[in-house]
Amino acid sequence: MVASSSMFFAGCSKLPEIILQSDDQNAGPGSPGPAFSVETVLRAENISKAFDGHVVLRDVSLSVMRGELISIIGPSGCGKSTFLRCLNFLEIPDDGVVTIADDTIRRNRGPWKAKDEAQAHQLRAHVGMVFQSFNLFPHRTVLDNVMLAPRVVKRTSAPVAEAEARDLLDKVGLGAAALRYPGTLSGGQQQRAAIARALAMRPEVMLYDEPTSALDPRMSEEVLGVMRALDEEGMTQIVVTHDMRFARAASDRTVFMEGGGIVESGDPDLMWDNPTDPRTRAFLGSSLR
Amino acid sequence: MISFLIRLALCLASLLPAAGWSAPVRWASDGTSNVPYLFHDPADQSRMAGFENDIVTELGRRIGRDTEFVQNDWDGLIPGLQRGFYEMVIDGIEMTPEHMEALDFSKPYYVTSERIVVRRDQAGLDSFERLGGHTIGTLKDTLAERMLRERADVTLRTYDEESNVFADLRDGRLDAVLIDGPIALYYGEADPMLRLVGPPVGQLSYGIAFRKGANVLLRQKMDAAIESMVRDGSLHRILARWNLWTPEMAEWTGDHAEPAISPDEWTRYLNAIRKSQGMKARMERYVGFLPLIFRGALMTLAVSACAMCLAVLLGMILALLRRYGPGWAGLLAGLYIEVVRGTPLLIQILFIFYGLPAIGVRLSPFVAGVLGLGLNYAAYEAENYRAGLQSVARGQMEAATALNMTHTQALRYVVVPQAFRVVVPVMTNDFISLLKDSSLVSIITLTELSQTYVRLSSTYFDYFGTGLMVGAAYLLLGLPFVRLAKMAERRLAVSERRSVRN
Numbered sequence: 001m002v003a004s005s006s007m008f009f010a011g012c013s014k015l016p017e018i019i020l021q022s023d024d025q026n027a028g029p030g031s032p033g034p035a036f037s038v039e040t041v042l043r044a045e046n047i048s049k050a051f052d053g054h055v056v057l058r059d060v061s062l063s064v065m066r067g068e069l070i071s072i073i074g075p076s077g078c079g080k081s082t083f084l085r086c087l088n089f090l091e092i093p094d095d096g097v098v099t100i101a102d103d104t105i106r107r108n109r110g111p112w113k114a115k116d117e118a119q120a121h122q123l124r125a126h127v128g129m130v131f132q133s134f135n136l137f138p139h140r141t142v143l144d145n146v147m148l149a150p151r152v153v154k155r156t157s158a159p160v161a162e163a164e165a166r167d168l169l170d171k172v173g174l175g176a177a178a179l180r181y182p183g184t185l186s187g188g189q190q191q192r193a194a195i196a197r198a199l200a201m202r203p204e205v206m207l208y209d210e211p212t213s214a215l216d217p218r219m220s221e222e223v224l225g226v227m228r229a230l231d232e233e234g235m236t237q238i239v240v241t242h243d244m245r246f247a248r249a250a251s252d253r254t255v256f257m258e259g260g261g262i263v264e265s266g267d268p269d270l271m272w273d274n275p276t277d278p279r280t281r282a283f284l285g286s287s288l289r
Numbered sequence: 290m291i292s293f294l295i296r297l298a299l300c301l302a303s304l305l306p307a308a309g310w311s312a313p314v315r316w317a318s319d320g321t322s323n324v325p326y327l328f329h330d331p332a333d334q335s336r337m338a339g340f341e342n343d344i345v346t347e348l349g350r351r352i353g354r355d356t357e358f359v360q361n362d363w364d365g366l367i368p369g370l371q372r373g374f375y376e377m378v379i380d381g382i383e384m385t386p387e388h389m390e391a392l393d394f395s396k397p398y399y400v401t402s403e404r405i406v407v408r409r410d411q412a413g414l415d416s417f418e419r420l421g422g423h424t425i426g427t428l429k430d431t432l433a434e435r436m437l438r439e440r441a442d443v444t445l446r447t448y449d450e451e452s453n454v455f456a457d458l459r460d461g462r463l464d465a466v467l468i469d470g471p472i473a474l475y476y477g478e479a480d481p482m483l484r485l486v487g488p489p490v491g492q493l494s495y496g497i498a499f500r501k502g503a504n505v506l507l508r509q510k511m512d513a514a515i516e517s518m519v520r521d522g523s524l525h526r527i528l529a530r531w532n533l534w535t536p537e538m539a540e541w542t543g544d545h546a547e548p549a550i551s552p553d554e555w556t557r558y559l560n561a562i563r564k565s566q567g568m569k570a571r572m573e574r575y576v577g578f579l580p581l582i583f584r585g586a587l588m589t590l591a592v593s594a595c596a597m598c599l600a601v602l603l604g605m606i607l608a609l610l611r612r613y614g615p616g617w618a619g620l621l622a623g624l625y626i627e628v629v630r631g632t633p634l635l636i637q638i639l640f641i642f643y644g645l646p647a648i649g650v651r652l653s654p655f656v657a658g659v660l661g662l663g664l665n666y667a668a669y670e671a672e673n674y675r676a677g678l679q680s681v682a683r684g685q686m687e688a689a690t691a692l693n694m695t696h697t698q699a700l701r702y703v704v705v706p707q708a709f710r711v712v713v714p715v716m717t718n719d720f721i722s723l724l725k726d727s728s729l730v731s732i733i734t735l736t737e738l739s740q741t742y743v744r745l746s747s748t749y750f751d752y753f754g755t756g757l758m759v760g761a762a763y764l765l766l767g768l769p770f771v772r773l774a775k776m777a778e779r780r781l782a783v784s785e786r787r788s789v790r791n
């Protein structure tokens with residue numbers, strides 16, 4: 001399935017223009033503006049972020065097509081997590097624009113007001129997030145973890161929420177663990193439960209911050225398998241990872257960051273075989289060993 | 290018919306001032322550990338006895354008004370008078386220049402002296418001069434204390450409670466006690482281990498204390514009533530029945546007669562405490578204590594429970610403000626917590642009860658006690674909750690936010706329930722220590738468990754048995770709270786799961 005999905009999306013990630021012509025139904029004759037906006041599900045433009053004057057992100061831009069699986073790689077501390085968290089406003093960017101689906105938030109160094117938080121709330125409805133440390137709610141069963149947000153945020157009725165939650169748990173292979181508490185599960189099971197929990201909100205984009213870094217290889221494979229399956233279904237996914245094998249084999253596009261900016265991005269095979277920037281070459285060279 | 294109505298109305302109208310006139314005069318004293326001034330009759334705990342009680346009753350009769358006794362702690366007597374809780378204080382208040390500066394006094398109703406009490410086997414300490422080189426005990430703020438302070442050769446130890454002075458004398462921690470005559474007689478002479486020795490020392494007068502400049506008319510009537518009691522010998526009779534007629538009284542009243550009055554109150558008291566020495570009498574007495582201890586325990590429970598509710602509620606608000614509120618609110622909450630935790634609870638309770646009236650806030654003892662304890666414990670609860678919130682990993686709030694919960698939803702469904710688990714055991718302990726700290730409200734005239742202990746034990750000089758009983762009462766009170774907390778914890782775990790699916 002890896003092969004099929006990456007092949008299917010290979011063209012679109014490398015050359016957006018091609019898709020425009022082939023896939024865009026909305027781009028009727030004379031329709032104004034760039035037609036690919038329909039296909040772009042997430043766009044970040046010129047995101048900048050500093051912590052106490054220490055600049056962590058500098059004008060980072062990234063557009064993501066629907067159904068893409070994007071890996072973000074780069075040395076520790078280069079700003080990968082911060083960038084990812086800026087996309088759903090867990091971190092508030094100082095500057096820049098984030099558009100996800102049809103919600104846009106512009107930042108212009110102003111204070112973050114209640115109105116902005118309300119906008120962020122709308123925008124977050126399109127985004128699910130998975131953390132390195134799972135962050136399951138330890139005081140609730142796995143099933144309750146998955147049901148909680150739909151119940152509380154969307155006011156879904158209990159039977160509907162439970163049915164959907166059980167479906168999702170089946171899908172990530174945790175149907176039998178529904179009534180267990182997170183503390184009694186293995187790391188791999190917990191991370192899969194976390195993915196199910198995020199999916200329960202029916203996001204259009206999934207963000208992962210090093211989802212397998214806390215897991216041994218066998219458990220990592222369980223989680224990556226789920227992500228590949230999602231990719232098959234056409235889920236848009238952005239994955240910050242140190243797993244170079246996964247980044248190369250599974251992703252449609254790899255983004256290499258260093259020093260608070262994107263150095264290079266493109267087809268993973270091209271990047272590995274023929275990196276254009278010496279920094280990329282150095283990083284991939286060292287991380288292969 | 291109409292004329293009848295008019296007559297009736299006139300009749301009622303004429304009753305009105307009389308009704309106002311006969312409103313009882315409220316007088317305060319500390320009826321705990323206060324033999325022979327005012328105390329609970331050992332033979333019948335519900336009856337107040339004491340020579341001051343007899344004098345007040347007679348004075349009231351003479352001025353044509355009922356009297357109403359108000360119990361207050363010794364330290365609270367004068368503050369309560371200043372606040373207007375009652376019109377008079379009658380509790381062996383010495384008419385010293387300092388007191389007369391701050392208070393108005395009636396004529397003295399009793400004149401006496403300080404007396405020396407020693408252990409029965411102790412020889413040689415039979416005059417004020419010969420106390421030198423010894424450890425002497427007395428009560429705070431008395432003539433005896435002032436006299437002993439002048440003596441550089443005396444090691445002085447002062448006490449709040451007379452029963453403690455004599456306990457220390459019996460146990461050999463003191464060599465002698467110099468103390469007001471009535472106390473010396475009833476605690477020293479009545480005790481088979483002790484005896485009164487030597488001639489009287491100094492002279493002092495007790496008067497009825499009034500708030501400065503207030504109730505002048507009442508004071509004048511009291512003066513007249515005292516004079517009339519002196520004239521017709523009824524004061525002499527009362528004091529003689531208590532075995533308290535002194536040469537000083539004879540001197541002051543000019544009444545040198547020696548009528549044959551049997552000291553029946555004195556003998557009655559002696560018999561009562563002698564009878565209470567036997568094992569069987571003791572047991573019977575303890576059974577008699579049970580209703581009083583039960584009542585005290587109820588009061589302790591009521592004060593503590595109300596204070597706990599206040600503390601939990603306010604504590605949560607403070608903790609949430611501090612962590613999630615706007616900057617200035619968090620700062621204020623922090624300041625509150627620091628101030629409350631940095632000052633003694635005792636001061637806070639006294640301040641609320643006696644201090645706040647200065648700005649027009651008058652609270653009943655119960656409300657003041659609940660407020661004092663509740664406001665204080667709220668600060669500790671707030672810190673407890675803060676620690677609980679901090680114990681919840683940051684990632685939990687982030688995960689909830691990423692799932693698009695609002696801040697309030699994240700707190701309610703994710704953070705607070707987890708914090709609660711950490712907080713409950715600490716809260717249980719806090720509740721139990723609040724139960725114990727509630728003993729402090731006895732100082733603002735609430736008769737709860739500790740107050741009951743002091744009263745009962747000092748009447749019978751029995752700190753041991755009574756102490757065991759009261760201690761057991763506290764333990765029993767605490768038990769349900771431990772169980773309650775455990776139950777709540779279980780219930781919480783269950784209800785949480787339900788809240789999502791149903």
Ligand SMILES: Nc1ncnc2c1ncn2[C@@H]1O[C@H](COP(=O)(O)OP(=O)(O)OP(=O)(O)O)[C@@H](O)[C@H]1O
Pocket residue numbers: 051052056074075076077078079080081082083
């Ligand atoms: N909340 C914060 N406050 C201050 N500095 C921060 C904060 N979060 C991140 N930083 C700093 O920003 C820089 C980028 O951090 P970030 O976590 O985005 O790096 P990363 O690329 O994800 O690294 P890693 O691979 O180690 O996870 C680091 O120097 C980090 O110390």
Ligand SMILES: [Mg+2]
Pocket residue numbers: 080081082209
């Ligand atoms: Mg990171």
